[in-house]
Amino acid sequence: MKNHPAQTCEHPPLEVPDVFPLEDRDEALDELRQLLLEPEQEALRKLQERLDNPKKRAYDISRVLPEALVLCSSQNAALAKELTPQMDKLINASIGKNSKIFIKTLSRMIGPATRSALSEKIQGMNQALADSFSLRGLKWRWEAFTTGKTFAEVVMLHSLIYRVEQAFLIHKETGLLLQNVVAKDVVSHDADLVSGMLTAIQDFVKDSFKTSGEEGLETLQVGELSVWIEEGPQMLLAVVIRGQAAIELRTVLRDALESIYLEQAEVLETFQGDNSTFEEIKPYLEICLEARYKSESGKRAPYFWTLFTMFGIAISVWIFFTWRDHQQWTRYLDKLRKQPGIVITSAEKHRGTYVINGLRDALAPDPRKLIEKADFSHLKLIMNWKPYYAMNPAFILDRSKQVLQPPESIDLTYENGALKAKGSAPHQWIAETRILARAIPGVFKFWSDQVIDADLKQLNQVKKQLEIRRFYFKLKTTEFSAVKSNALPALLTDVHNVLNIAEILNQKVHIQIKGHTDSSGTERKNSDLSLKRAQQLRSFLIRKGVSPAKLTVIGVGSSEPQRQELADEDKQFNRRVTFRVIAKPPLRE
C-alpha cells in the first residue's frame, strides 16, 4: 500500500489565495481531499462492505476457521470442553428428529464388524480343533469314524451351542418371501414355500387362539431345531436355529428388522410382490446368521493343559522306566561281577540293547538265570561269553570232582595248589587219578597217600582166608579124613577170588599147594605121599576150571609139622595140605 500521508507532509504548507468566494473554497477543498485521500477512502469502503455483508464475513471466517481450530486444540483443551456439551445436544436433537440416518450409518458399521469378528472366532476355533489331539478330540474322531460323519460335522454338533442356519424375511400380509439367507453347508427347502407356510401357521395360530393385538407365534420347536419369529412393521423375520440360542438373539433380530424397515419403508408401503429391492438388505439378514461355539478364546487352555499333562506324565513315565532300567542293569552287573567264574570285560547300552562281553567258566552259573523276575525280561540283552578256567579254590575243587568222578568213599580237598584225596577207592580209580589229577587246571600236586586201595585190601583178606584153609588125610593115604562137605567148593571160591582180584590189581600171583605127612614112615615115602596129597587138590582145582599155570604143588614130607608129635593124636594134624599165595612182587599190606 502507498504511503500517501507521508508524501504530503514533505510539501510546504499550501497557500490558498483569497481570491475564491467561501463556498467555492469548500468545494475546492473537497475536491482536493478527494484527490488526495481517494485510495484510502476506497479501501475503507471495501472494508466496511465486507464487515456489513454476512456472506462475505462467513466466507472470510471459513478460510481461517480450520487453522484457528488447529491452533485452539493444540494450545489447550478448553475448546473441546466447551464444544462437547453442545455436540451432545446436537446429536440428541438430531436422533430425536430423525433416527434413520444414525441407524443406517451405525448398522453399516456394525454389520461388517460383527461378521468379521464372528468369522475370525470360527476360524480360530476350527484351527484349535484341527490342531487338537486331546482325549475329546480323539473321541470325536472315533465317533466320526464309526458314524461316517465328517470330523468337522461331529465337532460342530458337540461344540455348537447354537447356530442360526437360515433367515427368512417375509411380507407379513401376503406371506411372500422378501429375502432369505442360508448359512454355509445348510440344505434348505424352497424358501418361498417355507415363507408361505410360516405365514399360514402364524395366521392359523392367531386365528385359532384369538390372541390379542398383533401377538403371534414367536417360537416353533422341532427336535434340535427351533424357529424364532420376530414381527416388525409389515414384515416377519423368521430364523431357523440349531441348538439353544441365547435370548440376546432376539435383540439382533429386532435390530435387523428395524434397520430393514428404515431402508425399505417406502417399498413396503406399496409392496405389490416385487422383492428385487430387498437384495440390498441382505447384509442385515447375514448378521442374523450367528453361531456360538463352546470353544471360545481361553477355552484352548483345557486342550493345552491336557496336552501338557499328558506330555508331563509321558516324560515322568519315561524317566521312571529309564531310571528303573538303569538300576536293574547296574544291580545285575554287580551281581554278575560278584559271581565266581564270571569276568565282565565290557558292558554297554547301545540303542536300547544291552550288550555284555566277558569270560565264563563252564562251572559258573548261567548268567541268564541270575536275572531276577521282571528285571531284564522286557529288554534286549545280548551276552557274549568266552570260555575260561577260573582259578579260585572252589572252582578248582569242583572241576577236579567233575573230572575225577571220585567214589563216595573218597573225600577230596584242595589247598595251595594241591589236591588231596582221603578214603578208600578201587585200585583202578587210584591208578587213573594219579595220572589225571595233574592235568586239571589249577592242580599242581596230587596227594593220594591217604587213599586205601580197596582191591588190595580185599586181596589180602581172601589170601589170608585161603592160607588158613587145611585138608587132613588118613594115615599113609591120600584119602581125606573127616572133611566137611562144603570144604572143597569153599576152597574153589577162595582160589577164584584170589586170582581174580590179583588180576584186577595187575599182580602176578600163583597158588602153591603144599602137601605134608606125619613123621611115621621113611622120609622118601613121606615126600612122595605129601606130593601126591597136594597133586590131588591141584587136580580137583584144575578140574573145576582153574588155570594149571596158577597152581604149583610141593611135597615137603614131615619136615614142616604143625604140631609136635607127642602123642598119636597129634600126628593126624600134621597129615595135611596147605595153601600159599605167592606174589611177585610181594603184596603190600
Place this chain on the structure above:
Amino acid sequence: MIQKKICLLGSFAVGKTSLVKRFIHGKFSDKYLTTIGVKIDKKIVHTADFTAKLLIWDLAGEDEFQKVRLEYLRGASGYLLVADGTRRETLNKALILKEGAKAVIGKKPFVLLLNKADLDGKWEIEPNLVNDFVQKNWIVMTTSAKTGHGVEEAFQILTREMLERENN
C-alpha cells in the same frame, strides 16, 4: 421377479387340490389341508408378456366339520373361485365365499372355475346362469382337473388380471 399370492376357494370336493396338482407338482403333503386348513405351492407362470411367481394357497374346502379359514386370503392378489359343475349347490357356496373374500381382501381379481368339465352328462349349471356372471364382467371358465382342460389358462388369466390391475 414379481411374486403374487393367490388363493383357491371353494366347497369341499370341488377339485381345488386336483387343479393345483394338475398345474404343478406339489411339494407339501395334502395333510396340511386337514391340519391347518391350507396348503401352499409355487409355480412360475410364463407368458409372452410377463413372468410371475405364483404362491398358490389352496384353502381347505368347507364341509360340516371345517369352515374355510378366510383369514388365509389376507395379502392375496387374486383368487380362483372353484365350483363343481356337476353340483349346483357348490356354485352357491362359491358365491357366498366370494362375498367372504371381498370382506377380507376387498375387490380383487378372480376367476370362476366350473370344474369337472369332463363329466359333461351330469352338468347342473345352466348356461344362462353363466351368462349372468359374464354380464357382470366376471371371468368364468370350465375346467377339468382330470383332463387338464383350461387349468393352465385359468392360472395364466388370473395372473394377467392381477398384473393389469396393478399397472392400472
